[in-house]
Amino acid sequence: MAVSGPATLDSVAARAGVSRQTVSNVLRHPDRVAEATRQRVLDAIRESGYRPSLPARQLATRRAHAIAVRAERQQDGISGLVLDAFYHGLAEAGQDNGLRVLLYPQPVDEAAEVATIDELVHTGAADAVVLTATSADDERPAHLRERGTTFCAFGRPWGHEDEPHDWVDVDGSVGTGLAVDHLLALGHRRIAYLGWPGDGDQPSTGTDRRGGWLRALEAAGLGGAVIDVRSTNDSAAAQAVVAGLLTGPDAPDAIVCASDTLALGAHRAALATPGDPPTIVGFDATPVAAALGLASVAQPIDEVAHLCIDLLTSRFETPDRPARGLLVRPVLHLPT
Amino acid sequence: MAVSGPATLDSVAARAGVSRQTVSNVLRHPDRVAEATRQRVLDAIRESGYRPSLPARQLATRRAHAIAVRAERQQDGISGLVLDAFYHGLAEAGQDNGLRVLLYPQPVDEAAEVATIDELVHTGAADAVVLTATSADDERPAHLRERGTTFCAFGRPWGHEDEPHDWVDVDGSVGTGLAVDHLLALGHRRIAYLGWPGDGDQPSTGTDRRGGWLRALEAAGLGGAVIDVRSTNDSAAAQAVVAGLLTGPDAPDAIVCASDTLALGAHRAALATPGDPPTIVGFDATPVAAALGLASVAQPIDEVAHLCIDLLTSRFETPDRPARGLLVRPVLHLPT
């Protein structure tokens, strides 16, 4: 018809013989429109191929209908896969809730990151942010709270329970508990923990995972002399540690690892050591664990992502509701 | 001062004693503004903490200043890490060029994906899209071209050179060539290729990688009886294939693999087979290859991402320039 470019609310309205606002209502508040009108407008929309303009809506509502999440500079190891799955989960859940997902490059430090987030929020590019990889000494949550920026963390506010915010996390202790139970069922009794340096010292992901292992052993009456070793999250380092362990007096018959990276190292050490190799359980259920035939604790990343979106949308609706934290149960992936 | 919410172009203008447009010019066309005025406006901007409103700009310019990229549903294996790096590279290069990166969840099929992209572009959420994982029978490029959607592919238009579009890719044949040269230097002569089913049949990533291996062997005068095996991109399958190969009459002393996933399988088969294990070279330089002590061809993902952004920004400036394809050299990562 008219050569007036893409359809707008007005052009659709003209075609349907109604006003601009009625078309808008058909889209956003169908209940306010009479059924007959609604159908007529719907037809006009279809015929004209109308797409609402996001920027115009954003400008009028002052909402970006988008959330931001950090694109990690680089992966620490094998577990990076988890992040891809998280991105996909966010994008999917976001789409279902009319939220787009924006990626911002990891800034040099936390202060710069807070500034980046500030920028995104204040230019109207995003309404909120999903924080990943939170830790005990993380300054981001406090800063964001201060500025009134809406956010949801993937990870608990370790040691900062007095400054509550929305978060979702996987219950790592349940995961290592499942691992121990599995190993007990296989008949193992000397079940070691291979974790990260510092696990157990202060609240953290590692401490949590170690705790699950310990409690499961105690529940089985095996809490006496536990075997508890550490390595940085590097499979070569882990291999060295486990090699030492296996040739020492404390050789375990099974090892629960805090990550698949560690598990890979442990697995290689086991292969290189004569004698009955210990059974190894990893954490994150990456393809590597599957390829090596290792059991591994799987984090339901997709669920976490969906819950983050749920918390954010609920926060948009009720900005003043109390902060909420959600703990998700992992499952143990067995080798096939 | 005034309780009139966040600063706008008008509020800054009032503070600086100039007009709205002058403030805008200071930001977008500094050359049009006298130096003294510029300074005064800059001060006013600083004092008021002014941030330009993105939606308003988008509405006025009809440009989203954003590009979209697909969040993969799930990883095919170990090489997923590459995608994370790509996301980061895009986000970083995008930021440098005033482009935000939007993630859309992988739709069920290519048709749905084209529709999703259409939606993003026509609602003004994104100006262009970066296509990943392109293949010979990929219908997305043709559809996007038809609709006049701006895009850049990570991956060559395998077999569709007659329908040119902007792309960036890693020269896989150079990568496998480097791998062969490395193995030759180590004294190996029976250098096998472990690739994907179909490699060599029609133009594809796998065919390209296989070609590099073959040409390097031929260049060394070893092109006579080559050892060329295939497996789906699954390390268990690869392990079986290589196990058979190593116990057969054609046992190689080195294997060039089309992916680290295959390399992992090959590595496990080598460990399980008595005798001198073959040297294995992977592709993608994931942490797994490093952990296993395997050499692996590294794709300069960050560079690819930056080049994609370059092509897109140049396309925005010159919509009608001829399509351009850029091939990037990979490097061989040696075990430490």
Next chain:
DNA sequence: GCTCAAAGTTTGAGCGCTCAAACACTGTAG
């Protein structure tokens, strides 16, 4: 028959920015 609420619809204003055109002011040339 008149009032009044409920349901449905339209109107006016404005979100914050950019574009194009109009305007003021300098200084130089004829």
Next chain:
DNA sequence: CTACAGTGTTTGAGCGCTCAAACTTTGAGC
């Protein structure tokens, strides 16, 4: 002294949408 180009700045209009308020219509209730 006037014309005129060049520089710097302002004005008007509009991008496409949503909000709130105003308006119209309908039908029930007395």
